[in-house]
Amino acid sequence: MANNFLRRVDLIFDQDCNFKDVLKSTYQRSNDDIINELLESGLKGRGGAGFPTALKWKFTSEQADVEKYIVCNADEGEPGTFKDREILFKVPLKVFGGMAICAKVINAKEGFLYLRGEYRFLLPELEKQLAQFQSILDELKIDFHIKIIMGSGAYICGEESALFESMEGGRGEPRNKPPYPTVSGFRKKPTVINNVETLVYSFMIFRYGAHKFKELGTADSRGSKVFSVSGDTPKPGIYELELGMTVEQFVEEFGDGDTKAVQVGGASGFCVPRKRFKDTIIGFEGVPTGGSMMLFNSSRSMYNVLHNYLEFFEEESCGQCTPCRVGCQQLKLGIEAVKRGERHATYLEQLQKLAQTMKITAKCGLGQSVANSFFSIVENFKEEMIY
């Protein structure tokens, strides 16, 4: 890569990993040892929320229940995100391996991989890889089984408690929290639920050791991460990059020379305008992301971008809580009304207040995060909203 600041990393897609050896050696270690190594690495959840993975495992391992589960969240639905598909396509064994290690730590006998319906075409190959995985476990005399569960087209099922509801055969409606999954998850039993990418990184940490991961990134955002790059870029695709870069550095590498904004973290993420590129770090200290990086050049209407996002949320909200169900409809109709001149531009301020209410009162992360793109786009591209 030409850019000096951007470091491409090749941790997880590396093909000559001896899967069996890693699993075997890790299974010989004590659970405390495993948790400590993971804690040492500083790995945080790669789905976007960024909870320390080691703590999730630790809390679940401390629960007295006999039945516990490890669930891999492969319901990748955030607009602009497609890295989990690539990971499952290229290195599925490592994902299963991460689950197996977690299973040892929390003492789970069953694991589940919830695959979004849009990726059903991956299923035949995944099943083949899974059979191979199970035969390795048999060889190692490890009592752990993974089942793949298919989604059916519902973005909200990426929310962990909605995903459990869906796995249990119901509507994917988020639950009240607390209790959290580490206490009450799938079948109301203690459950670790990790994103695909988190599990691969967990596995790789036990291959390379925490130090190799930890030396990458920044204090708040350790390691590397897989980015999904799309939009106005000459180089759309999947890139594993060290964390800690600024948006400016990112744009230098991936922009088309005319980038006016980058949407970091998909529809539920933040829009960074050109004037903020320099001082915005991509990571938990700046703008967090599940990996979606969408670039927009000056030919794009940010009104259209926001409208598209709101339409998405209006449809994909589960609909149970008032702020999200009605709020999304109001935000969409609201910007339409302002654009058409049926409402005064000051109505945007009213809508921003509404978005603020959604952010603090919606039942789940989806409803709370609608405000992110709304604020950051309306705030930075007000003229485009009005004229």
Place this chain on the structure above:
Amino acid sequence: MAKKINLIIDGIPVTVDEGTTILQAAKQLNIHIPTLCYHDDLCVAGNCRVCVVEMKGARTLPASCAMPVAEGMEIMTNTIKVRTARKHIIDLLLSEHNAQCTTCYKNGNCELQNLAAEYKISEPMFIDLVPFKNYQIDAYSPSIIKDDSKCIRCQRCVRTCEELQHVSALGVAYKGDKMKISTFFENPMFEVVCTNCGQCVNRCPTGALVERNYVEEVWDAIYDKGKHVVVQTAPAVRVALGEDLGMEPGEIVTGKMVTALRRLGFDSVLDTDFSADLTIMEEGFELLGRLKKALVDKDPSVHLPMTTSCSPGWIKFIEHTYPEYLDNVSTCKSPQQMFGALAKTYYAQKKNLDPANIISVSVMPCTAKKFEANRPEMRSSGYKDVDYVLTTRELAVMIKQAGIDFGELPETHYDSIMGESTGAAVIFGATGGVMEAALRTAYEVVTGREVPFDGLNITPVRGMEGVREASIKIEKTKPEWKFLDGAVLKTVVAHGLTNAKKVMDAVRAGKGDWHFIEIMACPGGCLGGGGQPIPTNAEIRQKRADAIYREDAGMKIRKSHENPEIVAIYKEFLHEPNGHKSHELLHTHYRERERY
């Protein structure tokens, strides 16, 4: 003992049990937090978000109904953040809601309207969404009207139908902006497994689910000089009507109600309690007959256990859910329908009236009774036996419309004939009441002695436990009932259809060796019926139950077979329980319906 948790709400320290929610803790401090989706009888949903509060250290405002307390928690229920959020949420709900309050049946009795008034919502803050929605009204059912344009999607009805009734005729369908409360494939309520129990109506905070009301039809009948309008009032109405007319739960208003009905212009004010006593005679002898067939005749075709048949919600439930047990249901019609059949036969004869000119109205704590009155089985007088069924709530509406100051009314007695009743009939209004009344009579018929319970109060069948078993040993019988000597009569009582399901599943699994089963579709029995004043909760139902047992204890006659009008009707008209005439007018059979 539960662990104690200390927290601070609005600056006031409070100590509560672990597991308490913020909402409950605030209530202990008499701090009122508004709610919509929350209901005492139901599991917590946490979806309307009206009850949000501020929690120190938290980025978001948690819903107080769903958030358990924690040690050292600091809660603020009235901050600018909370107020703004609540106003937004109310405004959002209003934007999705057909807010034509003045023409709404629930005007003045709507939780959303109250909340909008409380928060002084004036100009609509947001865009009216109603024109964008394809809202439907389902007005095909004779019992319940469902108007989606009034729905705020709190899902109280869905939880009621599932948790309390195990029917799930209503569910949540679609998602996002299209999410709605729906029956199977959006079919009319009339065509699905709905039992018409009306428990959803009792819990709907708005006008989305209401009873089909017959107030205008009844006024028209009253004003029609050519019609003789009789009215009957169910046992549970007299202990609840006051609630809709400014009184506290648990007041007995029998005498005032009779006076009010007369002032409304009914030609004759009669009592369903009379036909409740009659039901005991018919059902009691039916049970004894079945026992005789089983024990003496060893007839393999006899169906035991026998279940009660008074509750039309239960009847429709068993038709859908346990049709193979329809022969176990007592063939007795409900007291309402027995009364109806007699009003246009026995009563007409005695009063020398043309039954074609009689309009028979009933006042019921029940929405399913409206459906029952419309059943094709219910025309044995040659006419529609009961023409109009009003709920307790509709009667309150009529009393208000007539300008009657209910609290000040003098107390008067029911007219005769078919106005006399006993304590045994009154307790039909509470769960366990039919069982108790039946035992009071059956035991005495068989042994010649009163039931061996202090003051005739068969306490084991009373109470609010969902399923209650009781057995009674029969000793020293009269000669003709010798086959029952030494037998232990086993009974079980259930209320709420979820509990009914437990009992029926036990029967189906061969685990229940009962002889007689009482089932009421509604929690608490008829006193908690779908036509009773709103709101409802365990405390209110208990107060109504206490009133019912007070009324029973105060009655001169407390056993159905001693009701002089019952003695008379057998002598003059029916001749004997389960006799030919009875079968013609007072008994029926029900039919299997599709389960799904």
Place this chain on the structure above:
Amino acid sequence: MTETKELVKRLADKHGRSRESLIPILQGVVQEERFISSETMTEIARELDISAATVYGTATFYSFLDTQPRGKYVIRVCKTISCSMKGKHLIMQELEDLLKIKVGETTPNKKFSLLETNCLGWCHKGPAMLVNDEAYTELTPEKVREIINEYMNK
């Protein structure tokens, strides 16, 4: 036994009869019949001993569990932002012209249904669409013509 009864029974034998089996069974029906009819849902409710309204409520929650009759090939064109930026409208227009139906409709010969869908996860290769489970990316009107032609001849 009717065909529906047989299908539902076969799926229930395969996936089980607990509540957790509901979605796999519904998915199985869609795999075979492209949509779930009211009759099929009734049968599923009976087989799993749950209320029909619950089955309906679950099915309608998921975009891929169609409750409307659909053609043999269900085309879902991604309408989310990156595909939209890369010319999704041209693709849609081409499909509408080729199939002579509008979005949401099914061809009279019951061969194709044309739908829009949210993000398919091919944002770097937009515009994208699914034909049943198969993903097609970097679409151009010409490419769409080829693909549809192939399906027309299947």
